[in-house]
Amino acid sequence: MNTVTKNFKTADLNTDFEVRAQHSICVNRSELDKPLWSNLKFTIAGILFGIILVKSEVISWFRIQEMFRLQSFHMYGIIGSAIVVGIISIFIIKKFKIRSIDGEVIRFDPKKFNKGQIYGGLLFGFGWAMTGACPGPLFAQIGTGATVIIVTLFSAIAGTWVYGYLRDKLPH
Amino acid sequence: MSFIEWIKQPWPWYVAGPLIGLTVPALLILGNKSFGISSSLRHICASCAPMNISFFKYDWKKEIWNLFFAGGILLGGVITAFFLSNPNPVTIDPKLAVELASYGVTNTEGLVPKDLFNWENLLTIRGFILMVVGGFFVGFGTRYAGGCTSGHAIMGISNLQLPSLIATCCFMLGGFFFANLVLPLILKL
Numbered sequence: 268m269n270t271v272t273k274n275f276k277t278a279d280l281n282t283d284f285e286v287r288a289q290h291s292i293c294v295n296r297s298e299l300d301k302p303l304w305s306n307l308k309f310t311i312a313g314i315l316f317g318i319i320l321v322k323s324e325v326i327s328w329f330r331i332q333e334m335f336r337l338q339s340f341h342m343y344g345i346i347g348s349a350i351v352v353g354i355i356s357i358f359i360i361k362k363f364k365i366r367s368i369d370g371e372v373i374r375f376d377p378k379k380f381n382k383g384q385i386y387g388g389l390l391f392g393f394g395w396a397m398t399g400a401c402p403g404p405l406f407a408q409i410g411t412g413a414t415v416i417i418v419t420l421f422s423a424i425a426g427t428w429v430y431g432y433l434r435d436k437l438p439h
Numbered sequence: 440m441s442f443i444e445w446i447k448q449p450w451p452w453y454v455a456g457p458l459i460g461l462t463v464p465a466l467l468i469l470g471n472k473s474f475g476i477s478s479s480l481r482h483i484c485a486s487c488a489p490m491n492i493s494f495f496k497y498d499w500k501k502e503i504w505n506l507f508f509a510g511g512i513l514l515g516g517v518i519t520a521f522f523l524s525n526p527n528p529v530t531i532d533p534k535l536a537v538e539l540a541s542y543g544v545t546n547t548e549g550l551v552p553k554d555l556f557n558w559e560n561l562l563t564i565r566g567f568i569l570m571v572v573g574g575f576f577v578g579f580g581t582r583y584a585g586g587c588t589s590g591h592a593i594m595g596i597s598n599l600q601l602p603s604l605i606a607t608c609c610f611m612l613g614g615f616f617f618a619n620l621v622l623p624l625i626l627k628l
Contacts, residue, residue, distance in 0.1 A: 286497040290582060292590035292603070293475020295502050301470075308469050309504045310511035316462050317515015322446075322523065323455030326516075327550035329531045332539075335611075335618035338532035344452030345459065346592055352460025353597025360464060367471045374471060375598050378585070384606040387583025388591075392613015394576025396622055397569050399551070401588040402581060403476040405574075406509050410516020411524075413551040415558050419574035426578025427480040431494035437583065 288376060290383065296374040297367070320407045328399025335396055381439045387430075394423075447523055462589075463597050472504055475590030477581035479509040542626040555626075565628040584609070 288294045323345060324330050333339035359365065360373055367373055395401055398419055400408060405423060408416045430437075466472040482499045483506070489495035528548050531539075536547070544554045560566030581587040584606045586595060592610065595603020 283498050283501070286493075287502060289494065290585040291475070291478045291481070292586040292594050293473050293478045293505060295470070295472055295504055297471035303503070305470075306504045306507040309466070309472070309507040310514070312462065312465055312469060313508040313511015313513075314515040314518065315511075316459070316508075317512035318519050318523065319450070319455050319458050319515075320512065321516055321519040321550070322450040322525075323452065323459075324449050324529065324550060325455070325459075327529060328552050328556070329529055329535065329547065329550070331614075332618060332622075333532050333535055335614045336532075336535060338535055341452050345456040346588070348453060348456030349460035349593050350596050352457045353463040353593055354599070356460065356464035357467075357597050360467060365468065367468055369470065371471050373467050375473070378595065378600045378602045380602040380605065381585075383583045383585060384591075384602050385609050387580045387585065388606040388609025389580070389613035389616075390576050391580025391584055391587065392610045392615075393617040393621070394573050394578075394580050395588075395610060396614045396617035397573030397625070398577055400577070401476075402480060402577065403509075403512055403587070403589055405577070406476075406512040407516040408551055410513040410518075411520040411550065413549075413556060415556055415561065415570065416551065418561060419570045419577075422571045422574030423578030423581075424480050424483050426575040426580070427477075427582045428484045428488060428492075428495075428578075429575075430579045430582040431481070431484060431492045432490075434492075434494050 292378065294376070296376070297369065297371055299369055299371065301369075316403070317407045317410060320404055321411060326400060326404035326407045326411070331395065331399040383437070383439045386438065394426075443523075447525055449525055449529075459593065460597070463594055466508075470504065472508075473590075474594040475586055476505070476509060476512070477578075477587035477590060478502065479505045480578050481582060482506055538623075539626075542623075544626070563628075565625060568625050568628075580613075 320326050325345060330342055334342035405416055405420045463474045466474050482502050485495040485497060485499040529550060531547055544552055546553045555569055561570060591603040591606040596607060
């Protein structure tokens with residue numbers, strides 16, 4: 268009896284993970300059931316990340332316009348060097364089989380290509396040029412006191428919802 | 440120059456970029472989480488208005504870390520604004536300054552241009568397009584693409600994923616096209 272329940276649980280977990288990982292890079296790969304407060308460490312990571320975004324002016328509409336007009340190297344330098352550090356970090360994690368602080372094996376999921384990456388990517392590019400912000404900077408901009416960006420954030424949530432609603436009808 | 444004065448200046452790319460890159464291993468080691476932010480918008484949909492849409496029918500509580508992370512980014516913005524803000528106006532490329540001035544955008548104080556993004560402008564055509572339509576494209580596009588700048592461009596490429604490289608090229612292509620050919624028409628409105 269016990270084994271059956273356990274098997275069912277795993278099956279549910281797997282399907283739920285598949286839905287969660289659908290069209291998403293940023294997933295929780297941990298299978299531990301941790302208390303809610305333990306997520307506060309991600310708030311601290313977010314605070315540090317937010318400070319970096321603001322201080323480097325990544326959240327600036329002007330910097331994004333300069334990037335798309337090839338008037339400044341700043342954003343290219345940031346994204347480029349972030350990728351280099353990211354590649355080296357993941358290489359080290361894989362090579363030395365580094366575990367998480369909870370002792371879990373760190374897992375990565377290969378992503379499959381679909382046409383959404385092209386169509387969606389272009390549409391996001393349009394939005395990035397208009398708002399001068401990707402999702403992370405939207406949160407940071409609101410934090411710095413640009414309260415009207417709350418409207419932009421709600422609109423982005425609405426956009427995500429409409430995508431979910433139309434998903435089956437869109438080419439992928 | 441004191442430390443606090445020094446840190447208040449805008450940070451150069453070679454400081455900020457590697458620090459952003461370190462977010463990738465930090466989140467992996469802190470809890471087996473892949474870096475990304477746009478999914479937080481999806482989790483908000485899943486928690487508030489799943490409306491029987493299969494794409495939003497999952498246990499969003501398993502991804503709640505992402506909402507804690509996004510909340511932290513907002514707090515990071517608050518902390519910077521109160522304690523670490525740059526007292527000087529943002530320096531922008533002179534060519535961009537001239538172009539923007541021709542659309543009446545002259546206030547370069549702060550990171551979000553006050554002449555474009557404010558509550559009064561929300562009801563003008565120009566403001567509505569930039570803030571509301573723009574936001575919609577960000578939310579719709581990132582989810583359709585399966586990630587944003589952090590998820591695809593940084594996490595995905597760092598994990599050597601070809602789809603992420605393709606998505607990132609499309610972000611840039613879309614942005615180049617729009618910023619140079621369409622945005623000027625909107626700013627003229």
